[in-house]
Amino acid sequence: MSAAAPPTPELDRWGALVRAARLVSPRRGELILSIALGAGAILAAVGLLAVAGVLISKAALRPEILTLTIFTVGVRALAIARALLRYGERLVSHDLAFRVLADLRVRFFERLIPLVPEGLRGIRSGDVLSRFVGDVDTLQDLYLRALGPPLIALLAIVLLAGAVAIVLPAAAAVLIATMLIAGLLLPALAARAGRRSGLREAPARAQLSSELVELVSGAAELAVYGREQQWAERIEQADAKLAATERPGAWISGLTSGAGVAIGGAAMIAVAAIGVQATASGQLDGVLLAGIVFLTIGAFEAVVGLPDAAQRLTACAQAAARLETVTEAPLPVSDPPSPAPLPLGGALVLEDVCVRFEGREQAALSDVSATLEPGSRIALVGASGAGKTTLASCAVRFLDPSSGRITLGGCDIRELSQDALRSAIRLVSQDAYLFTTTIAQNVRLAAPDADDEQIIAALARAGLGPWIASLPEGIETLVGEEGAEVSGGQRGRIALARGFISPSQIVILDEPTANLDAAGARDLLSAIGSERSDRRAMLVITHTVEGLEEFDEIIVLETGAVVERGTWGELIAAKGALARLSAAA
C-alpha cells in the first residue's frame, strides 16, 4: 500500500484547475454582477478623491459658491454610491459563495460514490478523505477570492487609465505601468522568493506538529521513563527549526510591503511631475492637476487584494490536482448497460472466487466456493488477513473477483445494478460508520420507513436494550461526532441493528464481535445461530468462534483459501483449525 501520491507536474495542476472550474456551473450572471459591483465600488472611491481635488482647485480660484454645487453634490453622491456598491458586492458575493460551495460538494460527492471503497484502495485512509473534503472547501475560493479580484482590478485599471488618458496620456501610461508592477510583478517576485522558504517551512511545520501530537499522547510514558527534559529540548529544536524557515518569509513580506509603498509613491511623484509639466505648457487645465494626482493615489486600492488572490489561485490549483488523484482513480466496478431484474429469493452462490490485488504476490482469495441458502446461517472464520472481508466486498460488488463468479438466485451479480444488489444483500462492515446524528437516525439508515418500535426492537436484538432504556433520551440520543460519544462496543452493536432492521434477503455481518468481550461475543453469535424466525440468510464473518454451534456451516479461511468446512460438531471432532481457534480463546 504505497500511499504517497507522486508530486503533480505544474502543467497538470493548471489543467486540473480548468477542469474543476468547468465542473461547477459558473453562475456567470451572479459572477459578473459581483465583479461589476466590486469595480464600481473602487471607481466610486477613486472618483470621490479626484472630484474633491477638482472641487478645491476650482474653489482656489474663488468663484461664486453656487458654481461649485455640482461638485459638492458629486462628492457626496460618490461617497454614498461607494458605500452602497460595497454593500451590494458583499451580499452578491456571499450568496454566490454559498451556491458555489454547495455545487462543488454535490459534484465531487457524486464522483466519489462509484469509487468507494475499493477504488480508493491504496490511497484510502481517513486522512485522504479529510483532505478531499478540505480540498473541495478550498475550491470554493476559486471564483470569488482567486479569479474575482484580478478581474475587478483589471476592469478598474482599464476604466481609470482610460479616464486619465483623455486628459493626460503620459500619466495614464505611468498609472498602468506602476499598477502592473505593484499588482503583478511585485507579488510574483515575492511568491518566487517565498517559494524556497515555503518548501522548507511545510515539512518543518509538519514535524513540529507531529512531535507535539506525540508529546500529548506519550507525555505519561516520557515522565515515567524520566525523559521530560530531552523531549522538551526536542520540541524546542523543532520549533527553532520552524522559526528559522519562517524568518525569510518575514523579511520578504516586509520588503514587499516597503516596495508597495515605494511604487505607489513613485507613481504619485511621476504623475505630479508630468502634470506640473503639462500644466506649465498649457496642455492640461490646471484645475484637473490635483484631481489626476489624487486619482493616482487612490487607484492603488484596486491592486491591494491581488497578492492574496494569487496565493488562493495557487492553493486552488493544488487542491484541484489533488482531487483529481482521487476522482481519476479507475472505477473498481461498473454497472451493466442494461441491468437484469433482481431475482426474488434464491441462494447466493460463490463459485471458485479468486481475488488478486495488483502488486501482491499472494492471492487475497483463491478458489473460494460457498452457497448461502435462504434462511441459512454460515460463518466465515479465520485470523485477520485471511481474506474474509475481501469476500464480503465481492458479494456486494465493492470489488469484482479476478476469476470465478458470484450468483444471486442464479443470476450473475455483475448483470444486476449495484443499487439493486445492495438492496438485496446488506453488508454491515467492520468499520461501519456512525453519522453525527441520533441513534434512531443511524439505525434508520438501513430501513428509511422503520418506526421507533422497530428500531428499538432491532437495537434490543443487537444487545443494546438495557442501555437504550437507561438513556434519558432513548433512541433520540445523539451519538456525537462520528460516534465519539458511544463506546466501541455500542458502535458495533448500533451497526448490527442496521443489519437486523434492513429488509434485505441476505445480511453479511463483518466482525460483529470485534469490540465485545468474550461473553458478549459468544452470546451474540449463538443468538444469530439460533434465531431463525424469517427466511433471511446470514453470513457472519468472525475471528471469535465461541457461539457458532448452531450455524449451518462454518468455513475456515487461511491466507485466502478454504482449509476446512462443516458444522461445529464435525469440525471440533476433526480437531483441525477450528478446534485450535476454539482452544486458543
Place this chain on the structure above:
Amino acid sequence: MPLVGAVVLGIATSLLVVAQAVLLGRVIAGAFPGGKSLDEVSGELWILAAVVGARALCAFGFETSGRLGARRVVGELRASLTAHMLETRPAGLRGQRAGELVTNAVQGLSSLEAYFARYLPQLVLAVVVPIVILIYVFPHDLAAGTILLVTLPIIPLFMILIGLAARTATERRWRTLSLLSAHFLDAVKGLQTLKANDRAQRQVESLRETGEQYRKETMVTLRIAFLSSLVLELAAMMGTALVAAAVAIQLINGGLEFSTALAVLLLAPELYLPVRMVGQQFHASTDGLTAANECFEVLDTPAAVSVPAAPLASPDPRMGPLVLERVTFAYEGRGEAVLDSIDLTLSPGEQLALVGPSGQGKSTVAALILRLLDPQSGRILCNGVDLLEVDPKAWRQHLAWVPQRPTLFSATLAENIRLGRPDADDGALAAACADAGLERLIDSMPQGLETRLGEGQRTLSAGETQRVALARAFLRDAPLVILDEPTAHLDAESSAEIGDSIARLSQSRSVLLVVHRPALAAAADRIITLREGVVVDRQVGR
C-alpha cells in the same frame, strides 16, 4: 519589545504621511494656480521622493519587526506549554476534549502569531496616525478638523457594533460554514456505509438541500449584519466628502492657502485608513484571543503531582512493600470518586493481578503508583515512606510501565526501546528484544533496529507496539513493573505469545498486572477484584 518598535515606527510613519501631504500640496499649488514650471518645483519633488523612501523603510521595518517579534512570543509560549505538559500534567488533562485543548493550544498558537504580528501593530497605527494628523489639521482648518474628529469615532463605534453583531451574524456564518463542512465530511467518511445501505444517491439530494437551506437562512441575517459595515464605510467616505466641501468654502472665503487645503484633503483618507484596517484584522484579534485564552487555561491548570520542597530519598520497592492506605481519588469535574478508600499491598517480588470490568479505576491505581496522579486522601507508602514526600522523578526511576496503548515516538526502533535506559549497550538491547519476542519483527525489517518509526515511516501493529513497550520494560530492568492491559487489543494468538514474555518479565520483580482477561491473571500470586472503586474480592492465585 515589538510593541515599542511599533509605536516608534508608527509615530515616524504618521509624521511622514503629514510631510508627504504638505509637500505634494505645495508642488500642486505651485504649478496651479502658482504657475511654476517643473524645474521650479523639482526641489520639493526630490524631498517628496526622500519622504516616500523613508515611508517605505518604515513600512518594511513595521512588517518585519512585527512578524519576527510575534514569532518570538509564540516560541516562548510554546516552550512553556510543553514544559507544563511534561512536568506538571504528564497524565494529561483527563478526557478527549482535554487532549484537543492541548493540541489546539499548542498548534493554535499560529493564530496568536497573527494577533501579535498584525492586529496589535495595526491598533498602534490606528491610535497614532489620527492623533498626528489632527494635530496638523486643527490649527489650519477648524471646520475640517472638527468634521474629522466627529466622524472618526463613528468607525470604531460601528466596528464594536459589528463585533457585537458578529456574535449573532458573522459568527453565525462561520458556524454555518463549519456545520456544512462537517455535514459533508460526515457524508464522505460514511460513504461506504451509505453505499452498503443503498443511500448514497439520497445523500446527494440531502447535500444539495441543506446547502440551499443554509444559504437562504444565512443570507437573511447577512443582509442585516452588513448594514453596520455600510454605515462604517459611509462615515469614512462622507467624512472625506464633507472635508472637501468645508475646505472649498474656506478657500472661497480666503481663510486658507490652497496648498494647505490640498494637504488637509489628502490627509482625510489617511486618517480613516488605519482605523478601517483594524476592522479587517477583526478575526485575527478574536481568533488570537481565543487561542490565548485556551493557552492560559492549560497553563493555569494546577499540577497533577506535587513535588515536595525538601524531598526524602526515594524508597526502593525491593526493600519493603508498596502499600495503598484508604486511597481515594476522583477526577476533576466528576462528582463520584473512581477509587473509594481502597487498601492494597504489593510485597517485594510479588505478582499481583488487579481485575474487574473496565471503567472501575484499575488504570487509576496504576497512575497513582506511577505518581502521574496524587490521591485526594489516603496514603501510598513504599517501605514505610509516604510517596508524597518523595520527588516523583526519583521514585519513577524504580518503575517500568507498559501502558494500555503505548506510544511510539518518531525515532528508530532502537531509540524507542532505549527510552527507559538511553545508555544501554547493544547487547542489553538485543536481550530485551529477544525477551519481548521482537526478534521476528526486527528480522523482517531491512534496517532492523535502525528502522525509523512514526508518521510517514514504518507503522507497527497493536501487537508489535505492545512488544516494543515490553522491550522498553525489559531494558529498564526496574524492580517494580506495572502492566496495564497488555493484551487488551490483541487477538488470541498474539496475546498467548505476549503472555510468555510477561511471565519472563515477572521473574524476580514486583508486578502489578491490570487486566480484564482471566487467563493472564491466573498466573499471578494474588488476584484482587476492583468493582465500582472498591476492592470486592481477594483470592490467592496458583
